[in-house]
Amino acid sequence: MRRAISRDTIDATIVYMEGHLQEKITRDQLASLAGLTPEHYSRVFKKYTGRSPFEYMMGLRVERALELLQRSPIKIKEVARRVGIDDPYYFSRMFKRLTGAPPSDRKVKQAIGQTR
Template sequence: MGGIRRRCTAMRKAVSRDTIEATIVYMKGHLQEKITRDQLAALAGLTPEHYSRVFKKYTGRSPFEYMMGLRVERALELLQRSPIKVKEVARRVGIDDPYYFSRMFKRMTGAAPSDRKGKQAIGQTP
């Protein structure tokens, strides 16, 4: 009986990991959209609360924190590689309020978006 229980636990872990990875792929493909935890949980076939617990277990961050991290990474790429304004960068990563975007960007990177405009990422060589 213990062997069956271990196999079921292993299967649940595999399903949960695959489920979380699928929602991360979805997040990456839909950065411009407003995505809620409820939407991601429904996509995963889990309750919102259970989804958040499982997501944090596998990533170390809440779904919101993870999504903001993806948005800031993409914003950094856009700021470094394109001549568009910060307001447009915010819109392209799914944040309508450029002031909110600037605060989140600075909180996560330590620099304002305008400070990163056109600059190489730290650790990159030209």
């Protein structure tokens, strides 16, 4: 018989993600924190959030990157590193896929400034 997985279990892994954005985090690590197999963790995570753990983590990383781009003139390579992505080209592709614009786009930076 399977034990019921609470929303709190998934929320605890989300809090972990938020606190460790700059680190490489695997699904296996998150599943272990939740006390689940990786496959079961992914299913439960998607049930509660609507996204896979990977998609959710990338969303958190892009949100943090947007904050960094707005608040400081650091290079994209450094922004990528600070959100846990070593490859700035991969970071730029993911950023554009999730926001619709590359991180170097001044309109993105201006739009961010206007919404806060």
